[in-house]
Amino acid sequence: MRAARLAALLLAVAAAPAPAADYAPGRPLESHDGARLDYALKCKGCHGLWGQGTPGHVPRLDGFVGLFTHVPEGRDYLMRVPGVARSVLDDARLTGVLNWVLATYGGDTVAPDFTPFTVEEIAAARLRPLEDRKGLRDRMLAELRARGLLAPDDDGIGTSPEPRSVAGR
Ligand code: HEC
Numbered sequence: 001m002r003a004a005r006l007a008a009l010l011l012a013v014a015a016a017p018a019p020a021a022d023y024a025p026g027r028p029l030e031s032h033d034g035a036r037l038d039y040a041l042k043c044k045g046c047h048g049l050w051g052q053g054t055p056g057h058v059p060r061l062d063g064f065v066g067l068f069t070h071v072p073e074g075r076d077y078l079m080r081v082p083g084v085a086r087s088v089l090d091d092a093r094l095t096g097v098l099n100w101v102l103a104t105y106g107g108d109t110v111a112p113d114f115t116p117f118t119v120e121e122i123a124a125a126r127l128r129p130l131e132d133r134k135g136l137r138d139r140m141l142a143e144l145r146a147r148g149l150l151a152p153d154d155d156g157i158g159t160s161p162e163p164r165s166v167a168g169r
Pocket residue numbers: 039042043044045046047057058059060064065078081082083084087097098101133137156
């Protein structure tokens with residue numbers, strides 16, 4: 001049931017024109033609710049409304065975050081990365097926002113056998129600090145490249161920061 005719902009959601013996301021996020025244009029942010037609002041208030045500042053990230057600084061989630069579900073350490077990493085684990089959101093709301101992120105921005109990059117995060121596993125995982133997260137991330141990206149799932153020059157972050165002042169954001 002849950003898998004079917006997720007599949008339907010992914011199909012809907014895949015069929016929609018880019019960008020993938022389902023904010024209604026012109027609708028005030030406050031009129032959104034649940035995980036979408038939590039994302040907007042707690043994650044968007046760094047990862048962007050469309051999950052596009054902050055080039056040169058913060059990874060894009062759109063079309064990228066799901067790749068971590070293909071490697072054994074990835075599930076644990078997604079729950080323990082500081083932006084997630086140290087969020088002020090409580091365990092239940094954090095679980096909601098992380099599952100929403102995977103469903104909305106993961107798209108067809110999510111592994112077919114991925115099952116949504118549970119509140120219990122997030123509650124436990126977020127308490128364990130992530131040591132050497134850059135080294136771990138680099139190793140996972142190397143594995144994804146070796147398996148042909150990620151382009152050699154793509155690290156999800158990019159090396160040339162966008163001139164944000166020029167872009168007027
Ligand atoms: C202060 C900026 C900031 C905020 C706020 C933030 N993040 Fe992040 N996030 C990052 C950075 C930078 C990384 C890259 C890993 C690292 O260095 O910690 C990251 C990595 C991630 C990753 C792993 C993806 C990858 O490519 O490594 C996920 C998933 C994620 N963040 C989700 C979230 C969610 C969900 C929220 C809101 C609850 C959030 N982040 C809030 C900056 C942020």
